[in-house]
Amino acid sequence: MTSRTGIVLGIVLLALLPVVIRDEYFLHVMVMIEINVVMAVSLWLLGITGLISFGQAGFMFIGAMTTALLMKLGGWSFWVSLPLSAIMAAVVSAPVGRLSLRVKGVYFFLITLAFGEVVRGVFAYFEHPFGGWYGIRDIPPPSPAAIFTGMGKMPFYYLGLMLMLVTCAVIYRISRSWFGSVLWNIRESDVLAGSIGVDVPGFKLVAFIGSAFFSGLAGSFYATYIGYISPLVFTFEYSTNTLIFVVVGGFANIGGPIVGAVLLTLVSEGFRSIGKYQSMAFGLILVASVLLMPTGLIGAAQGWRERSQRRRRAVVPAADRQG
Amino acid sequence: MALLEVTGLTRRFGGLVAVNDVSLTVETGEIHGLIGPNGAGKTTLFNVISGSLPASGGRVMFDGADVTGLPIHKLASRGMVRTFQHSQLFLNFSVYRNVLAGMHIHASSGFWAGLIDSRSTRQRNAALAERAHELVRFVGLGGLEDAVAGSLPHGHKRILQVAIGLGPQPKLLLMDEPVAGMNHADVDRMMQLVRTLPTARGTTVVLVEHNMKAVMNTCDRISVLQFGRKIAAGLPEEVAADQAVIDAYLGVFDDDVA
């Protein structure tokens, strides 16, 4: 019960934030955090199945490109483009997923990696209509234009906040449902799951498509917020950053990717002044995290809490432990 | 009509014929043993029947339907479940959660209902929780429900495997070397459990085993393989007395039969 009030409190705080802090740069960082949280949580959803994709940026790019084309060339409204973009990413992910899931382990990782690069390659090669290496600029903001052009970053902040909260709520629900528990089972042992009747490839595919859907959502929002997309943005490095959020944050529950995304987005903004060292920092953080903190921050926090509880219990005199 | 009818099953790996035109039948309520010296092809035959490997030829009929070539999970939903020689468990989960997982097939009233945890799903799950507890007690792991599966001793792990396999309420349970690596006490426990399966759970059993004593004392009928072919089949006493079988094992029988 306390955690539920805590979450409500947190949401209220987040809602009031832009009223309190009016700094545009601060709001920008918040929006980037929102986008990164959606990406991290979507990757986490896939991870529940035991799969890791190194090409999430590819689906994000597809979502972004769909929105860019629909809004700029087609003049469509953002509110229609958003779901369509996510659906487009999901649609593309279906055959890709089916093929990729035919292979196991390392082979799968490599294919997702290559897929991310292929998306970039395709969009980079065809200047018309995808903009080639120059990308697409001047993507319009959502309507009503009065709100989204006149009031700075605040409306985007709220839009992103809603997307983030909805995504987290949905994925949280999924992870705790019967469907989610089957995914966890598959992660523990897909062989055993198959032997008791779980359609393992089917479940994995659904998780894959779902994760692509939310990545496409993030991409769509990115396109309308920044207004400019290009193959230079949705790189393998971006996919890896998403992975780093999950690895550093921890895997055990949805809090991990959220914590990881928030923290590391702040770190990366902090490094923005030192520019070229950001990649190095992230690389080192990833290495350190895998070697020293394999359960991530929330795993470490949990372990720390358990150990202090055990210490408290050990203080109880032996006589009281009887019965 | 036999529950399981294998006709002319063949499996080739390149030039090697691992299973050569093997036919056998398993009647409902039977405990059927599959034995043979090393390299006889029993594991391959087992894997083909249970859907882990495709057949190069022949047919598998289960419960009146042709199931040749179906993947493992489809066979499981039709009532044919297999256990594994190297224990496959959800090692990080508790014993109870492992067994509950086995109830998967019955756990949801449909895909979308399961996704959103509708009320009907939750009601079903409550009933399943009850069954899972009962199943844990049935196999004799009563006090260990909260123990982490990975921490169990070997014998208990194999029994847990059986409990998981019984979750889908299979008509046929295929057991791959159920007592491999067990001490005498554990072997007895396992085989005792196996003996109750047809009557207590309505589950017919086919098992592949090397432990002769266990096989002879538990199975109703036995099929013997050598070099990929079936060389004998019948009641344990008949098979033990069969000259071809004795030759195949080179006298191993006399030492192991109780």
Add this chain to the structure above:
Amino acid sequence: MTLALQILVTGLVTGLIYMMIALGVTLLFGIMRVVNFVHGELVMLAAFVVFAVNVQLGLPFWIALPAAMVMASVVAVGCQKLLFKPLNYEILNCFIVGIGASFAIKSASWAIFGPEPLAIPATIPGVVTFAGAFVAKQRLLAAGICIALTVALFLFLHFTRPGKAMRAVEQDHEAAILMGIVPENVYVIAFVISAALAAVGGAILGTLFGVDPEMGSDPLLKSFIIVQIGGMGSIAGTVLAGLFIGITDSITGTLFGGELAFIIDFAILMAILVVRPRGLFGYDV
């Protein structure tokens, strides 16, 4: 006809280079089931070493090359002992940690050398013609080195003690231990050899195309595709797939421009995976 021959020859040479780099990947995976993501950066680092030794210090190529190979081996074994061994060579963790390390190394390289590509003069300048096709002598040298090393690798694996030990570990880990082979030593040799192959690849690429911090990414990605088509862990598969990809890239490059080549490669990979998920000659993971 001349154009076709030109495409073929260029494709073969490039294919040989990528094949050699891919051999390092496949060797490591076959023996240890590990994919070393730093492999691409080894290619890049080796090229920089050759530049430093050959151009800045003025020493001949035949000294620069072994220097690069040694340096690459040191880095590779360093990664093995510091990164992969503590993780017990577990596939996923090693993959992720390798990515992190490769980012760090690439970043460091950017910081030290800057983004401008550097050039290494050809070891054998000049061009050879036959049947109307032009081939730079440097490319012939490159092809020769690749072929020689591949043959050497084959001989090593089949006719020397350490080589046979490697194949033993690859085929049956436990049996090899029972026979007195220490897997850890075999692993070190595997890392050294794969690093050496990467280094030679980097040196050659440096002389042909210049040196810059990003140069390792492309060969790495191509290696992954080659190794998946040919089958992880299979040398024959990697050789065939490498040559095939080299020629295919040359054809698409001439007809459509370079960027499409990668997409076509990927499409080919997907097509093969539909029919044969393990690649042409691969092992199961």
